[in-house]
Amino acid sequence: MSKIQKIIIAIASLVIILIPLSYSLQFAYSLELPLSNKQEVWGQMGDFIGGTINPILSFFTILLLIQSLNYQYNANESLKKQLKNSEKIENLRTFENLFFNLVTSQSNLFDKFNIYVSDTQNQTKLLVRAEAVLRIEESIEYLIDKKISIECVANFYEEIDQQYGIFDILRAFYIIVKLVTEKLNDESGFTVDDRQFYYERLINLTNFSHLRLICTAMQFEKASIVEYLKNNHEFLEICKKLDLNFTPYEFR
Incomplete structure (x- = not known):
């Protein structure tokens, strides 16, 4: 996992923790409201947290996806270079065998x-x-x-x-x-x-x-x-x- 990916995950984790925490601090401590027994209040809280966190997490998900695609692209390019180098080495090996055989043949012809x-x-x-x-x-x-x-x-x-x-x-x-x-x-x-x-x-x-x-x-x-x-x-x-x-x- 890269440093950038670790930073993105850390920020996303903080967002998940801080948004519910800020909501709780606002209503429980600043407004000094008690815990509600009403289901619709908890539903509103869930809508708020979900509406706030989901776009942020979606953004981070896209960043991670782009990062993963970049790594995959770089890995593919590296693999292509390795294959090309392997092909070049094999071509050179085949060439050298033929080259030295022909050098020997021309030497024998001159003899x-x-x-x-x-x-x-x-x-x-x-x-x-x-x-x-x-x-x-x-x-x-x-x-x-x-x-x-x-x-x-x-x-x-x-x-x-x-x-x-x-x-x-x-x-x-x-x-x-x-x-x-x-x-x-x-x-x-x-x-x-x-x-x-x-x-x-x-x-x-x-x-x-x-x-x-x-x-x-x-x-x-x-x-x-x-x-x-x-x-x-x-x-x-x-x-x-x-x-x-x-x-x-x-x-x-």
């Missing part, structure tokens, strides 16, 4: 990335992961140094992509970014800070050579997923914060 090159003895050599990325970067830099046009360099990248599936690696990264954007939306109770936390987490959990390959793909790929990533301003803010450059090659 399988390899290219074949010819050495100085014209022997075919297999390069995997970081070595493969480094060779691609060196080849592109070599073409740029030779003043090869951007169109020709893009064609060179496209040949490598078609042969070794760089686009699949980029797409796996894009899927995770899109997952963060869509699942941690404002309508579900999440904020920009929540999304950017997981964008940063994704980048930090991605191998550095893996990120360099993604940046290369971002510069030369023309697919819609590239436009999606480049137009995701919340994601780009984190990329800028972490010095992740999607145009790593400068054509002179």
Whole structure:
């Protein structure tokens, strides 16, 4: 019971006591009238007390009812917030399971990335992961140094992509970014800070050579997923914060 409710009940109790008491004092002591044996006199007294007390008690009853409704409303709002928080926590738990599974999947996909090159003895050599990325970067830099046009360099990248599936690696990264954007939306109770936390987490959990390959793909790929990533301003803010450059090659 609240303090206000206690005060209302105390006042109502005083009213119930004071009104009959004041009536008795007026007639028994001030007017010095004896107790009446007439039924109609007692009826008049009852009418007076009832007519005086009932409106006051009705008013207090309405106050208590309003107070109870306010408490019920606040309790319902609190319950709604608890349910919403529980739903948010459950959504976040489901999201994180999917998020980390996809991060693991993209890491496994990059572990399988390899290219074949010819050495100085014209022997075919297999390069995997970081070595493969480094060779691609060196080849592109070599073409740029030779003043090869951007169109020709893009064609060179496209040949490598078609042969070794760089686009699949980029797409796996894009899927995770899109997952963060869509699942941690404002309508579900999440904020920009929540999304950017997981964008940063994704980048930090991605191998550095893996990120360099993604940046290369971002510069030369023309697919819609590239436009999606480049137009995701919340994601780009984190990329800028972490010095992740999607145009790593400068054509002179």
